[in-house]
Amino acid sequence: MTDEKIMIVEDEKIVALDIKDSLESFGYSVPCMVSTGKDAIEMARIHNPDLILMDVVLKGDMDGIKATEIIHDHCDIPVIYLTAYSDEKTIARAKLTSPFGHILKPFENRELRTNIEIALYKRALEKEKLLENENWINSLLNNIGDAIISTDAQGKVKLVNPLAQALTGYRQEEAFDKPIEEIFRVICEDTGKTVQNPTQKVLNEGAFYGLHDKTVLISRENNHTPIDVIGSPIKNSRNEIMGTIIVFYDISERKDIEKSFLNYSFSGDNIQKTNH
Template identity: 65%
Template structure:
């Protein structure tokens, strides 16, 4: 269990330094310490620790539970709470964030180390399950004949296949973790106005959702590409929506063929009027 990175979030500096010293004596790495919820979120994104030790009561606008929610949803980093407060309301709020542990202050080093080792072991087991599941989904996406982007429950990109990379202009490493709206931008061809991303409805309502004809994808290079699009929810074995998939394809060639046919039938140039 040596060399794992642990972020310490504690607003009492003496307590934070004591925890840091204990963790380093166990063989863990403490890349940084945070004293507010806002700092905790930023440091989690920057350092990508293996675990966060989070004090529930923090100074500032964001308490430990709110910070843990953001870190859990956006970074998939497990959190173990440190707190002297054990009232039922606080515990219920904390449970909503699916913590990997809960340590009541004051605690000794053995209790601290045991909880950390259990949390890291649980994380390793869950990562293996997620890896196997994600690998299967990603492999399926990479072998589909259309462009595909998948997201997590918060609408952030978890995978983008080669066809989707080619059309959007975003490489895999650029897209992962980004809000899907930033990678997959679509507008109405007629009005030029933004079109609601299909993942929003898929995530919100758990249903398939297709975009109407005349939808145009704006690539990273600002190319305008007419596309057919459908969004679909991803569900787990409990039928809970845990993400969404966008499937889309470039219909430029198809539209050119349709226009050529209309030109032949009704006269050159008139097909543009019919299509609009």
């Protein structure tokens, strides 16, 4: 018995049961079988399987391709399509969802097993590569000379580098997995009102976003630090947003210089007027 869980999405019950028997004979577990796209989305969220076998044609008004698109919006789960249709339009739509395999019905157990093993192997390699990349990125971010906070796609904090820890007052272990709004609190310098956190803007729009000049960071100890902020999305090879990186800079020194310059200018004006 392996640890992998495979969910079956198939609207023909007899076919679904045959696939289930085959999977269990291969040593996989089957947490559930569903026949509609709506149920597939819900069960994927609940069971978080390692792989989904998705029939393209399903009962109801949502086919397997559309269900896969929605699942991929919320969960990073590989999908193998099962279909009796091989027309170019269907294949083109399916390719856009980056499936891990495409099996034409009717199929033999050997073909099913081979596709599953290849998909799970590719997935394992992706995870290994992702872990290596994360370790490399974390090492880089921890040693860079700017304050940086990274989050996942839900806006939960994953990394707070040393300079960001100093400015926010939160250590890495305290901030980890908390909503970024709790760690990175910003207000408008002029109004004192809370400013929309750049993370949500980046997640919603999938693009760079900045806050400048009038933004103030409120630390855990209630220290006020004027900052410039730049947020950017983290995307995978399928252009899906996996998280964000927020880079911010303490601009206190710049503010002091600007203030001194303004005071000097006003003082000069007054002297000039007095001499006249």
